[in-house]
Amino acid sequence: MDLLGNLVLGFGVALSLQNLLYCFIGVLVGTLIGVLPGIGPLATIAMLLPITFSVPPVAALIMLAGIYYGAQYGGSTTAILVNLPGETSSVVTCIDGYQMARQGRAGPALAVAALGSFFAGTVGTLLIALAGPPLAEFALSFAAPEYFSLMLMGLVAAAVLAQGDMAKSLAMVVLGLLLGIVGTDVNSGIARFSFGVTELTDGIGFVVVAVGVFAIGEIISNLGDATRRTVETAKVTHLFPTREDIRRSIGPVLRGTSLGAFFGVLPGTGPAIASFSSYMLEKKLAADPDRFGRGAIEGVAGPESANNADAQCKFIPMLTLGLPASGVMALMLGALTIQGIQPGPQVMTQRPELFWGLIASMWIGNLMLVILNLPLIGLWVRLLSMPYRLLYPAIMAFSAIGVFSVNNSPLEIYLAALFGVLGLVWMRLGFPLAPLLLGFVLGPMLEENLRRALLQAAGNPMVFVTRPISLVFILATLAILVVMAFPAIRRRQRDIAD
Amino acid sequence: MIAVLRNNRDLWAGVMLVGIGAGAVLMARDYPFGTTLRMGAGYFPSVLGWILIAFGCWIGVSGLRHRAVIEGGWSPRALLVLPLSLVLFGVFIDRAGFVPALAVLIFGAAAAGRDFRLVEVLALTAFLTALCVLIFVVGLGLPYPLVFGF
Numbered sequence: 001m002d003l004l005g006n007l008v009l010g011f012g013v014a015l016s017l018q019n020l021l022y023c024f025i026g027v028l029v030g031t032l033i034g035v036l037p038g039i040g041p042l043a044t045i046a047m048l049l050p051i052t053f054s055v056p057p058v059a060a061l062i063m064l065a066g067i068y069y070g071a072q073y074g075g076s077t078t079a080i081l082v083n084l085p086g087e088t089s090s091v092v093t094c095i096d097g098y099q100m101a102r103q104g105r106a107g108p109a110l111a112v113a114a115l116g117s118f119f120a121g122t123v124g125t126l127l128i129a130l131a132g133p134p135l136a137e138f139a140l141s142f143a144a145p146e147y148f149s150l151m152l153m154g155l156v157a158a159a160v161l162a163q164g165d166m167a168k169s170l171a172m173v174v175l176g177l178l179l180g181i182v183g184t185d186v187n188s189g190i191a192r193f194s195f196g197v198t199e200l201t202d203g204i205g206f207v208v209v210a211v212g213v214f215a216i217g218e219i220i221s222n223l224g225d226a227t228r229r230t231v232e233t234a235k236v237t238h239l240f241p242t243r244e245d246i247r248r249s250i251g252p253v254l255r256g257t258s259l260g261a262f263f264g265v266l267p268g269t270g271p272a273i274a275s276f277s278s279y280m281l282e283k284k285l286a287a288d289p290d291r292f293g294r295g296a297i298e299g300v301a302g303p304e305s306a307n308n309a310d311a312q313c314k315f316i317p318m319l320t321l322g323l324p325a326s327g328v329m330a331l332m333l334g335a336l337t338i339q340g341i342q343p344g345p346q347v348m349t350q351r352p353e354l355f356w357g358l359i360a361s362m363w364i365g366n367l368m369l370v371i372l373n374l375p376l377i378g379l380w381v382r383l384l385s386m387p388y389r390l391l392y393p394a395i396m397a398f399s400a401i402g403v404f405s406v407n408n409s410p411l412e413i414y415l416a417a418l419f420g421v422l423g424l425v426w427m428r429l430g431f432p433l434a435p436l437l438l439g440f441v442l443g444p445m446l447e448e449n450l451r452r453a454l455l456q457a458a459g460n461p462m463v464f465v466t467r468p469i470s471l472v473f474i475l476a477t478l479a480i481l482v483v484m485a486f487p488a489i490r491r492r493q494r495d496i497a498d
Numbered sequence: 499m500i501a502v503l504r505n506n507r508d509l510w511a512g513v514m515l516v517g518i519g520a521g522a523v524l525m526a527r528d529y530p531f532g533t534t535l536r537m538g539a540g541y542f543p544s545v546l547g548w549i550l551i552a553f554g555c556w557i558g559v560s561g562l563r564h565r566a567v568i569e570g571g572w573s574p575r576a577l578l579v580l581p582l583s584l585v586l587f588g589v590f591i592d593r594a595g596f597v598p599a600l601a602v603l604i605f606g607a608a609a610a611g612r613d614f615r616l617v618e619v620l621a622l623t624a625f626l627t628a629l630c631v632l633i634f635v636v637g638l639g640l641p642y643p644l645v646f647g648f
Contacts, residue, residue: 413588459535
């Protein structure tokens with residue numbers, strides 16, 4: 001089937017009434033949590049994962065994806081209006097977006113952010129549709145050694161390129177791998193690290209770890225921080241950007257989209273890196289860089305396009321290779337597995353309606369966001385004034401029900417509480433948490449492929465470097481490690497992060 | 499000197515990693531190690547455990563040089579009450595039903611925060627419990643008895 005036929009199939013799936021509804025719920029919830037600081041897409045998707053069990057896989061993925069990119073939109077709204085980044089990806093939007101709002105130009109800033117994001121989302125969707133099939137086809141020729149090397153590369157890259165301490169990120173991946181192998185060993189039937197608890201022989205639930213660390217740990221952490229936020233909202237008077245605004249925005253949107261797409265495919269680089277790079281680039285290219293920081297529309301258009309393109313392109317490795325490039329994608333992969341779908345390149349050929357339906361729904365969802373968000377801005381802003389003390393008990397309730405509904409097991413609730421405490425400890429000791437989830441998801445697959453590869457190669461570890469594709473992945477892994485170990489690059493990355 | 503060490507973030511991070519790694523290696527000794535050709539159940543976890551120990555030593559030692567301190571607040575109240583309310587939810591849901599378990603959880607969660615206003619918390623508990631019953635039991639049809647004995 002050609003691209004056009006596939007897209008027609010996809011839109012046929014995505015435009016069904018049920019899927020449209022789930023898409024709508026997804027982007028609505030996404031915008032909501034994007035607006036609210038203190039709860040991000042990771043925690044929300046983890047919390048809502050169990051509820052999607054009863055839904056068909058396509059609808060479940062459409063909704064979860066909607067939450068993810070919807071959060072990006074919501075985050076930029078609060079960044080512009082109240083100088084409060086709802087998500088890390090919109091930190092940079094605060095700089096010029098809020099200045100524009102203070103000059104009474106909140107409307108144009110919001111409109112340009114929404115339109116730029118929509119454009120980036122469209123390009124991202126097209127890119128997945130174009131790059132997906134050839135990549136998946138290529139990956140179908142992979143055997144165990146290639147998969148092992150690919151996962152190794154993905155894990156190392158994700159840990160090393162993420163902000164923060166490189167050693168700690170890698171240690172978190174290893175810890176995740178270790179947690180992932182709790183349970184019965186498929187080869188020997190031996191229960192590993194089960195501490196004699198029968199329920200643990202099935203392994204630790206994916207939802208338990210994700211909810212525990214990202215939802216509950218985050219709440220304990222927030223309650224410990226005494227900072228109170230006061231919200232001062234800028235007024236939105238008129239929405240439409242002037243012709244001058246649009247002229248200034250076209251270049252940044254195009255460049256931001258390209259940057260975002262590039263960083264999107266790389267594992268580990270969150271949308272924050274894409275949007276920061278875009279901001280830096282626009283500032284460098286500008287004829288009068290002094291305007292930046294004083295309400296330059298380019299500083300909103302570029303980064304906002306970049307973070308949305310990044311969010312969309314993160315789906316490419318997840319859908320085609322079964323390789324999660326970020327924490328949220330690890331959750332998506334978990335959602336697939338829970339639905340009984342083995343992630344990997346065969347998804348596209350065996351379940352074309354899933355792949356193309358999801359892609360088409362992303363475009364529709366982006367359109368919904370543009371139409372939805374502009375009129376609803378007033379409502380979102382009012383939500384911001386809701387105090388956290390009313391919000392987090394609701395998150396706790398949803399989390400508990402979510403975890404319990406997976407296996408109806410009280411033990412999993414206790415484990416989630418334990419992971420909440422551990423999550424806080426890890427956060428305070430300066431460990432990043434997303435690498436843990438990546439390791440946890442990939443752990444069993446990594447071990448399985450390692451064992452199989454070595455068994456087939458009669459125990460010769462050279463198999464990973466004698467097969468050309470595997471060798472490329474191994475060399476790339478080493479290159480990433482060597483390059484990132486240079487202090488100059490680390491320092492630069494830290495500067496961007498600050 | 500002791501006070502400096504007690505707040506040393508990376509030293510503690512290293513200690514934790516070494517502890518977990520050593521635990522994994524020790525426990526994995528009970529599982530057959532196998533050979534590189536035919537890996538036993540203990541092979542992969544042992545290797546991971548040793549890697550964790552190595553990372554732990556590296557991070558711990560670098561902590562002695564950099565002396566970064568632990569930042570961010572700890573609220574002992576949140577740290578105790580929040581997990582406890584979850585545990586109570588787990589205990590109650592099988593014995594008392596969905597509504598009491600949720601009520602305990604929400605009330606407990608609210609009590610973990612700093613400014614606790616009784617009337618507001620009671621109203622919030624009632625509202626959220628009703629909302630969850632509507633969404634999960636009525637809407638999504640989760641098969642949990644609302645209250646036992648009825």
